Amino acid sequence: MTSGPGAAREVNLMPLIIVSADDFSQGREIAHRVAGVLGYRYVGRDLLASVAEQHQVSQEELVQALEDPPGFLTRRSRRQRLLAFIEEGCLQQLQDDGVVCYGLAGHLYVRGIAHALKVRIITEVGQWAQAIAESEGVPLERAQKVVERRKEEQKRWSQDAYNLDQSDPSLYDMVLSLDTLEPDKAVEIICDTAGYRKFQAMTYSRKLMQDKALASRVRVELMKSFPDIKVEANDGTVVAYLQSLKKDQRKKQEAVRQLAGGIEGVRHVEVHVIRDYFGQAAQSSR
Amino acid sequence: MSDNLQVLLLDDEPIVGRRLKPALAKIGCEVEVFEDPEEALARMAQQEFDVVVTDIRMDQIDGMQVLEFVRERWPRSKVIMITGYAMMSLAREAMEKGAFDFIAKPFKPDDLRKVIAKAAKALGSEIDFGAAEVDKANG
Amino acid sequence: MAEGPARPGGAPPPPGDELSEEAAAIEGRLGLARDAEQARRALLARPRFSLRLQIFLGNAIAFLVAVAVAVALIASSHRMESKTRFLEIVNDYVMQVEQARRFEKNFFLYGTNLSDAQDNVFQAEAILNRNAEELAAIMGADWRRQVLPNLHSYARLLEKLGQGAHRDQPVGKAERLKLQSQVRAQGQQMVSAALAVLSKEKAALSEVIARSRQLLFYSMGLLLVFMVFNAYWLGSRMLSSIGRFGQYAGRIASGDFTPVTPTRRYRDEFTELALAINSMIEELEKREAVLVQSHKMRAVGTLTAGVAHELNNPMNNITLTAHMLQEDYADLDDPERREMIDDVVAEASRAKKIISNLLDFARESGSQLEPLDLPHLLQETIALAGNQIKLSGIKIDFQSSGNLPRVHGDSQQLQQVFLNLILNAIDASHKRGSIHVLVLPADEPNYLAVKVMDEGTGIPAHILGSIFDPFFTTKEKGKGTGLGLSVSQGIVAKHGGRIMVSSQEDKGTTFTVVLPVTTIPAQLGSEKA
Known part of the structure; x- marks a missing residue:
């Protein structure tokens, strides 16, 4: 660990930043950069390795539990257990403040915590589809359909797993749209907001x-x-x-x-x- | 004045003052206890306290008003909010208005002692936490 | 407080006591299955006189009258027939006699045909003998004595005449003339007697005909009157029942779930309908009770959040005291320890009290009717909402006119109504606003009014009319069910009261609950007597 809990508690200023995004890779990049700028610890999918080891499950299975939409073959109780493993591992990490957390569904179970700054990064269908079309070389129309389906799947997943609609803005302190903001600007806004006294950790x-x-x-x-x-x-x-x-x-x-x-x-x-x-x-x- | 930490404690529940005064005295704080916010404000108008501990939900004057008053009158003072009505929105409001910390009732004497020790450290003076350490072993 | 034994809802109130009648009515509206069962028994206790039976009886009576008329007509036509037959016989007889007389005349003039005349007399007698039965039926058994002696003496006279003729005037002329006049007189008498019978019977016949005509006329008239009356009766029975059921439907729609009770002396098909409606009312009432309860639990949920926070204060006092006692036990002297333990005990009971109010309110209890002190009930309700009031920072002000009569009702249900109004007022109020709660006599006599006034945003005029509708809400999604006022209205209506609203935008809203006053203590006294 980079910093012990005792050290973090001496400085009574740092919030937790919990980022989630429509587009996984874009969100991850922004979360990483926020951690870098603020000097916070980044807690992300890397954590899954230790969670998998601790509970004797495969890492792929954990990722599937976080991503796969509910379907005919979903074993709900199994998935809920895997999610509980992830939740436990993640919450353990969030005992220190000054953490950026991404990709572990934290926005769905860290609720009502005054020093958790929850950020949602949204991407409109058009731009996201264009990115997919470019990177994977598929026609734009098909990419659009893929994106729409993915958004719908994410929504269904959150409703099935946590009984919450993760596209509901009231879950977040801040919703940033990458259609109007450059990623740089988004990072800047998040870092600024993290400095507000409002989001400071307290007893x-x-x-x-x-x-x-x-x-x-x-x-x-x-x-x-x-x-x-x-x-x-x-x-x-x-x-x-x-x-x-x-x-x-x-x-x-x-x-x-x-x-x-x-x-x-x-x-x-x-x-x-x-x-x-x-x-x-x-x-x-x- | 001595170099003891000057603490003002305001809570309209008399028991809180009765118990916390000796508890904080043990770690070297000089504590003045008030149950009436008006009297507390009048006292603070005269004198600076290092640490102000205040309840939020009180009749007549709200703890938030006390916080605002202290932040304006004595910017150096650390204000610790204690409340039975803890909610995320209230906590964030208090922090935004410059509270040093926010503690939900019910709390243990040690919880407050730790926060006061932290406040003392932020003010640049160390607190002898001897008494509190002993209790920790018991708990 | 005088608490009366639960009176049976259906017990008839003492006549002339209007207030107690009202109390009984309220009780009736509040009672549940018990009332329905009583109503059912009362409905079924009456003798049955169904519409079907009335229709059947009406038709049967009309049919019987028709049969009677037909029988009478057959009888009279039979009489006419026998009279006609008799007339024919008499006619034949008269013809024979007259024929005999014509031959008799010829004999007197020309000395011929005497045997023919005798022949005719035989014929006439033969006619009489042939129809002896008919004659006996009309003229009586002694008809022979009336008719035959004349005929026989006439026949003998004719025979005498015949003998005289054969002996070539053996008798003198004078004697012959005497005989001749005798024959004539006899013949004359015979004919006139027969004619007299004939005319008498003709008159009798025409009388029979006239009478049967009258019978027909009067019986048709009677039948017409009967059928008109029956149809009118049947119609009014149905129409008045339909009208009554229309009223029931309106009454039920307005939330009055009193079972339908008998209004007539007999039962019929509409009784079946009344029973069906009563069981529907029972079902509706059960559902309403569930609705009321679930709405109450929502209110309890709202209050629980406040109570949870309020509990934190005594919990904190206990925690701090216990910890300090643990920490300093050895250093404290006895009175100090004692004081701290007393504090713990006192705070624990304070915590208990905070919860017990809510628990009392939350407890699911059957409908319990008692005379209620409204100001006291409202103070309790305000205490119940105390945490919400404290949380919202709103001031609440309670006023009551002194010495108010009691109302009769279910304290929990009425408390639910007032709590709902107060919580709504809190939601509508601005921060640091105030709410006024008043209890005072209403404008109309024998009613009390409870007013809950806020100084909030007010209700826009265009939705004021729909605020009591079920599922109507102005609160954001997930915050309100839109059932609060609808349920409240139902409860108040059951207590025989009304709930009214007036609102001015940006000035505030006033809800007024009007409840009837009851004189239950007096009622109890009269019951004991």
């Missing part, structure tokens, strides 16, 4: 990030036995929500307590058995 939002990281760590462990468990954490207290039939409620609750209790950082475990899953989902997404 409150750092604690929320710690809670999120703990929750995701516990969730990854519990998902082995309870694939659709939901976990919230607050200062070492973990609340797990799981669906259960009434008869094996006690058994499951006890099992969750056993599993979660052994995880580092967990002081107290509470298990809520829920029947109305959708209501719960709606509440936790508020």
Whole structure:
């Protein structure tokens, strides 16, 4: 690691910058350059190697979980588990501020964090299609169709995996269009914005990030036995929500307590058995 | 004045002051506690404090107004916001208005001590964190 | 507070007591299955007199009258026939007798044909004998004594005449003349007797004919009157029922779910309809209850966010105190420790109180009717919304005229209405605005009014009319269901009240809930008596 957490916390200024983009490679380039200009650490797809190793899965599978639109052959619970691995790995990295995060779907699970500056970089169909047409030597019309389909797929993926539409601008602090801005200008704007006091890290939002990281760590462990468990954490207290039939409620609750209790950082475990899953989902997404 | 850190603590919950005053005294802070924002503002009009700890949601005067007042009157002072009504928008607003830090209630005495130590460091004076270190071992 | 036992909704209120009647009506509107069951029993308890039965009976009666008329006509035509037959017989008889007399005259003049006359007399007697039965039927069993002696004496006289002729005037001229006049008188009498019978019977016949004509005329008239009456009755039965059901439909549409109760003394096909409507009402009421509950849970959700924040203060006090107690335990003296523990206990109960208000409100409970102190209920409601009010930075001001009568209703449901209005007012208000809540007697007697006034943006006139419509909302997507005011209106209507709105753009909006006052304590007293 380039800088220890202690060092980062001394300087109480740096936000997290979470970038996502319509066009993957353009977004990656801008995120890289922002990290370079600000001297922040870049957390991107490279992380997947260590995640894959830690959980004994292939890196390709992780990339597929992040990219493939939901289809007939999608194994949803498998994909959600892989995404949980990525989320856990990523949140671990985001405990330090002064990080630019890209390509790990962070914009869909880092929510309500005051010092996370969330940027969406959009590209209109026309320009993107032109780039594809040029680089791959296909007719423009076909490239346009490809682009349109890809946008639609991304939307469907986010809705299926996180129940959010990632093309909804209200998810972001800032939406930059590469149709009106040069990439240089976009980088400049992001760096300027990162300097606003508004996006500074503070005890409150750092604690929320710690809670999120703990929750995701516990969730990854519990998902082995309870694939659709939901976990919230607050200062070492973990609340797990799981669906259960009434008869094996006690058994499951006890099992969750056993599993979660052994995880580092967990002081107290509470298990809520829920029947109305959708209501719960709606509440936790508020 | 001594070289102790001068701290003003404003919260309309009396227990907060009663508990935090000795807690902060232990790390060498001189703490003045207020429950009424008007009185606190009057006091701050007279004297500069190194650190101001204020609740946000209070009757009559809002913690944000206290923050604005301090930032204008004593730009050097570090203002720490504590609130039970923590939300992202409120936190960002406080930071934008120049708060040094923002802590959500409920918090442990140590949480505030750490932030105050950080503020002291930013002000250029080290704090003896001895007492707090002992407690950490307990927790 | 005097809390009465739940009165059965269908119990008839004491007559003349208008207020308690009203209370019973409200109770009726609020009661659920119990009322429906009572209404069902009352509807079915009446004797059955269906429209089908009325149609059947009407037709049957008309048919029976027609049959009776036909029978009467057949009987009278039978009588006419027998009279005619009798007249024919008498006529034949008279003809024979007259023929006999003509021969008798010839005999007197020319001395011929006497045997012919005798022949005719035999013929006449033969006619009589041949039709003995008919004659007996009309003239009575002693007809022979009336008719035959004349005929026989005439026949004997003719025989005497015949004997005289054969002996070549064995009798003197005087005797012969005497005999002759005797024969004539006898013949004359015979003819006139027969003619008298004939004319008498003719008169009887024409009377029979006249009577049967009258019978026909009157019975047709009677039948016409009966059928007109029956048709009118049937029609008015159907039309009035259809009219009533139209009223029911309107009433149900306006949110009054009182079951249909009997209004007539008998039951019919419309009773089936009433039962169907009652079960529909029951179903609607169940659905409305679900709607009310789900809307309540939304309000609870809104309040929960505020409560969660509000809880942070006592939680913080407990956390700080507990940590300091842990840290300094050895250095503190007993009174200090005691004070800190007291603080923890007090703050814990404060936390409990913060939640318990909300829990009380959130608890799903059956419809419970009781006399309610509206100002008290509103104060509770304002306390419930307290965190939202605090969060929004809006001031709320509550005023109530002293000594107001109670209203009768479901405290949870009414609280839901007022909470909804207050939360709406908070949403509509500007930051640092204020909301006024008033309870006062309404303009009309025996009603109380609750006013919730904000100083917010107001509601534009063109949408003011639709704010109570279901699914109408001005809030952004995902923020409002558009059911709040619609549900509130339903609840208030069930309590026999109204909800009204007036608004001025940029000045603010006033919602007024008007509820009927009840004199339940007096009612309870009269019930005990």
